[in-house]
Amino acid sequence: MxxxxxxxxxxxxxxxxxxxxxxxxxxxxxxxxxxxxxxxxxxxxxxxxxxxxxxxxxxxxxxxxxxxxxxxxxxxxxxxxxxxxxxxxxxxxxxxxxxxxxxxxxxxxxxxxxxxxxxxxxxxxxxxxxxxxxxxxxxxxxxxxxxxxxxxxxxxxxxxxxxxxxxxxxxxxxxxxxxKGTLWFNIFTYGKLEHSSESDTESNNAIINMMKLIEEINKISKELEGKNNSLVGHPSINVGLIEGGTKQNMIADSCKVSIDRRILPEEEPNEILDELRVRFDNLRLIDNRLKFNIEKDTVREAxxxxxxxxxxxxxxxxxxxxxxxxxxxxxxxxxxxxxxxxxxxxxxxxxxxxxxxxxxxxxxxxxxxxxxxxxxxxxxxxxxxxxxxx
Ligand SMILES: [Zn+2]
Missing domain, CATH: 3.40.630.10 (Zn peptidases)
Known part of the structure; x- marks a missing residue:
């Protein structure tokens, strides 16, 4: 034939x-x-x-x-x-x-x-x-x-x-x-709403707080490059969207980022989020303004x-x-x-x-x-x- x-x-x-x-x-x-x-x-x-x-x-x-x-x-x-x-x-x-x-x-x-x-x-x-x-x-x-x-x-x-x-x-x-799989989640930080003229390094600003968590995500990103699956390569993390604050003359009381974490077949989405919570909790021990919330959005498995x-x-x-x-x-x-x-x-x-x-x-x-x-x-x-x- x-x-x-x-x-x-x-x-x-x-x-x-x-x-x-x-x-x-x-x-x-x-x-x-x-x-x-x-x-x-x-x-x-x-x-x-x-x-x-x-x-x-x-x-x-x-x-x-x-x-x-x-x-x-x-x-x-x-x-x-x-x-x-x-x-x-x-x-x-x-x-x-x-x-x-x-x-x-x-x-x-x-x-x-x-x-x-x-x-x-x-x-x-x-x-x-x-x-x-x-x-x-x-x-x-x-x-x-x-x-x-x-x-x-x-x-x-x-x-x-x-x-x-x-x-x-x-x-x-x-x-x-x-x-690879896809894990989408959102991170929320919080702050205290005040007049911007009151702003100093002691202020509780949700955007600044988020910045510190993003620095940690950047470290994680580097670490992920060291992991490898022989078929699909290394996992990755991307901060794709940020929204926060109300206006420039107000100290921001909330901030949200949306994250796309690409996962390997051997990785478990809930474990990834739990590990992230532990890392952020450790930062919070040093700076108690870093109150955060992580909400899982969409998972498409590897x-x-x-x-x-x-x-x-x-x-x-x-x-x-x-x-x-x-x-x-x-x-x-x-x-x-x-x-x-x-x-x-x-x-x-x-x-x-x-x-x-x-x-x-x-x-x-x-x-x-x-x-x-x-x-x-x-x-x-x-x-x-x-x-x-x-
Ligand atoms: Zn297609």
Missing amino acids: DIKSKIKEEDITNLAQKLIRIPSDEIAGEQEVCEYLSDILKSLGMKVRLQEVLPKRPNIIAEVFGGNNGKSIMFNGHIDTVPIGNIEKWNTDPYKAIIKDNKLFGRGATDMKGSIASMIIAIKYIMNNVENFNGKIIFTGVMAEETTGLGTQKVVEEKIKTDMAIVGEPSDEKIYRAH VEVSESEPIVQEVKRAVNKILNINPIVSGMKATTDMSILVNQGNIPSVIYGPGFIKQAHTIDEFIEVERLVESSQVYAEVLLNILTNN
Whole structure:
């Protein structure tokens, strides 16, 4: 069965273009993408349903069953994109999906409507070319990956049975079997409201107090650079937002910072916050104005699966066969829905998808057409082997 001659570039780019032309960021459009995909997947002969997660913000779940005694595999891709930002800065129309110099431009080209097209054309190849296959193919197009991961959460809550999954995020021509997690939290400090003319080093100023805690965070940042996970590198901490005080002629009585701490698979979010509290408490022993509060906001877990997992080996084998290279198996710095599939759904998963993460979330986002074709062929090779060799 010749995957390389039967998976055609224009089939993938046509579908990717259509998907890019339906804007779908966190405001609107996920429903329209689902409806569009629903028609296509039904026409392939899949059983399709929309799973409403929030009002007018569904997931799409499509399944096809072969013989009884085979394995099942799920493709996971998110149908939302990040917003386009300032359209004035784009040199191309983010929703026109033009192809120029073998690159497809537009919001979602890399992250990840191109990948969804590659997945669906791979599934189409199997449906049209393999008469009897065993097992099951599942496609899940999920909402809200760029913000909360709620879509994949909902998929996992339904306990859809599958032996393995591929998350099609851009994987930099590697296979990622791990990624970092995200811990967002807020720190609050307090002070005593007074006339600014009273201000001296004895004053209790929430902004100054916060400054001392931020100095400690800076020390922690340096320490984190000394930690290392062989797959995903070192953890990090970023002070991303600060708000405090009322006016320049008043001593500030409150201050808040928002922190993004990127965590390793072996780190535990609550332990990280407890350690931070201990460090701040120690500072407070020296300066009792440093009263603080730490509130956890959002956690998206880190993840790691073993290199020996069948899905890791399977994608490795397929990349080797289709592209004639020995792919690097590593870990991703960004957080994805893989952690939800693995940690909450107990589904062994990898990240493998067309393009490079540095192209995601950019102005003039694009993907090289060749990358889409390669990935689609690798996906088809994975399906073929898993569903016919048992
Ligand atoms: Zn993505």
